[in-house]
Amino acid sequence: MQGSVAREVARDRRPPPAMADSAARYVNLWSEDEAIGEERVRAFVLILRTRGCYWADVKGCSMCGYAKDTLGRSATPGELATQLEHAMRAYRGEPYVKIYTSGSFLDDREVDPASRRAIVATFGAKARRILFETLPEFATEATLAPLRDAFAGELEVAEGLESTQPEVLRRLINKGSPPSEYFAASERIRALGIRSKGYLLLKPPYLTEEEAVADVLASIAEAAPRFDTLSVNPVHIQNGTVVEWLFRRGRYRPPWLWSLVHVMQEGAKIRGSTRLVTFPTAGGLPRGPHNCRTCDRAVLAALEEASLSQRFDGLSELDCACRADYRSLGRLEALGVEA
Numbered sequence: 001m002q003g004s005v006a007r008e009v010a011r012d013r014r015p016p017p018a019m020a021d022s023a024a025r026y027v028n029l030w031s032e033d034e035a036i037g038e039e040r041v042r043a044f045v046l047i048l049r050t051r052g053c054y055w056a057d058v059k060g061c062s063m064c065g066y067a068k069d070t071l072g073r074s075a076t077p078g079e080l081a082t083q084l085e086h087a088m089r090a091y092r093g094e095p096y097v098k099i100y101t102s103g104s105f106l107d108d109r110e111v112d113p114a115s116r117r118a119i120v121a122t123f124g125a126k127a128r129r130i131l132f133e134t135l136p137e138f139a140t141e142a143t144l145a146p147l148r149d150a151f152a153g154e155l156e157v158a159e160g161l162e163s164t165q166p167e168v169l170r171r172l173i174n175k176g177s178p179p180s181e182y183f184a185a186s187e188r189i190r191a192l193g194i195r196s197k198g199y200l201l202l203k204p205p206y207l208t209e210e211e212a213v214a215d216v217l218a219s220i221a222e223a224a225p226r227f228d229t230l231s232v233n234p235v236h237i238q239n240g241t242v243v244e245w246l247f248r249r250g251r252y253r254p255p256w257l258w259s260l261v262h263v264m265q266e267g268a269k270i271r272g273s274t275r276l277v278t279f280p281t282a283g284g285l286p287r288g289p290h291n292c293r294t295c296d297r298a299v300l301a302a303l304e305e306a307s308l309s310q311r312f313d314g315l316s317e318l319d320c321a322c323r324a325d326y327r328s329l330g331r332l333e334a335l336g337v338e339a
C-alpha cells in the first residue's frame with residue numbers, strides 16, 4: 001500500500017516547467033531570531049526558486065512537499081542572479097543568512113557552481129555565517145572548498161538526516177541514502193572547517209507517538225558526536241505528500257508539543273557539546289505540532305527560548321490539563337488502540 005500511495009502522491013507533486021517570469025522570483029524571504037554561540041542575532045532567510053530536489057522526482061520523502069515551490073526545470077545563472085538581486089533589496093545586514101532551495105544548494109542542477117560562489121560572495125561583506133542545505137552526495141571538497149574560499153565568515157551545511165535508524169529512514173521516510181552516508185558527509189564537511197548541522201524528524205508516518213519520541217532520542221544519541229548542531233523538526237502536513245494523504249484519512253496526527261518538550265529535555269542530557277535546537281513550522285496549528293489550543297503558544301515560546309539560549313530548565317515548568325490526555329494516549333498506543 002505504501003508504495004502505491006507514494007507513487008500516487010508523487011505523480012502530481014511537481015509543477016510543469018515554469019515560465020521565465022516566475023523564474024525571476026524567489027519563493028520567499030523573511031527575517032527571524034537566531035543565535036551564533038551565545039549571541040542573539042537576526043537571521044535572513046531566503047528561499048530561491050530552483051529545479052528543486054532531484055530525489056523528489058525519483059521517489060520523494062513521505063513528509064516533503066517542497067517540490068511545489070520549484071521551477072520544474074533548472075534555473076539559468078541569469079535567473080538566479082535576478083532572484084538574488086531582488087532579495088538583496090530586503091537584506092538589512094543580518095549576520096546569519098540561511099539560503100534554501102527546496103532541495104540541495106550544492107546540486108549543480110539546482111544552482112550552478114559559479115552562481116553558488118556569487119551568492120555566497122554577495123553576502124560576504126556583512127554576514128558572519130551562511131547556512132545552506134544539501135543531500136549528502138553533493139557535500140564534497142570539490143563543491144565546498146570554493147565556497148569556503150569565497151566567504152570570510154563561517155559556513156554551515158545542513159543535512160536532512162531525519163533518523164539514524166536505517167529502516168525508519170528507508171521505509172517510513174523514503175530517503176535515498178542510509179544514515180552512514182549522512183555521517184560520512186558530515187565528516188567531510190567538518191574536515192574542511194565548515195559547521196555541520198543535522199535535521200532530525202519528529203514523528204515520521206506509521207510510528208506511534210511513543211515510537212517517534214524513542215526514534216528521535218536514539219538519533220540524538222548517535223548523531224550528536226557527528227554534528228555541531230542538531231535541529232529537531234516535528235512533522236507538519238505539507239501539501240501533496242504521503243503524510244497529507246494519511247492525515248486526510250484520519251491516520252496521522254502531527255506530533256504533540258509535549259513530545260517535543262520531552263525530546264528536548266532528554267536530548268539535552270545526551271547531546272554533549274552539540275547544540276540542540278527546535279524551531280517548529282506551523283506550531284500550534286492543526287497541520288503542525290500542537291497540544292490543546294490553550295497551551296500551544298506558551299510551550300512554543302519556551303521551546304524557542306531553550307533553543308536560542310541552550311538552557312532547557314524552563315521546559316520543566318510547563319504544564320497544562322492536556323498533558324494528562326497526552327500521557328493516556330501513550331498508554332493507549334502501547335496497548336495497540338488507535339487514538
Ligand code: SF4
Pocket residue numbers: 053054055056060061064065066102103135160175
Ligand atoms: S526531504 Fe529533502 S531529500 Fe526528501 S524530497 Fe524533500 S528536499 Fe528531497
Ligand SMILES: [Zn+2]
Pocket residue numbers: 291292293294295296320321322323
Ligand atoms: Zn494544553
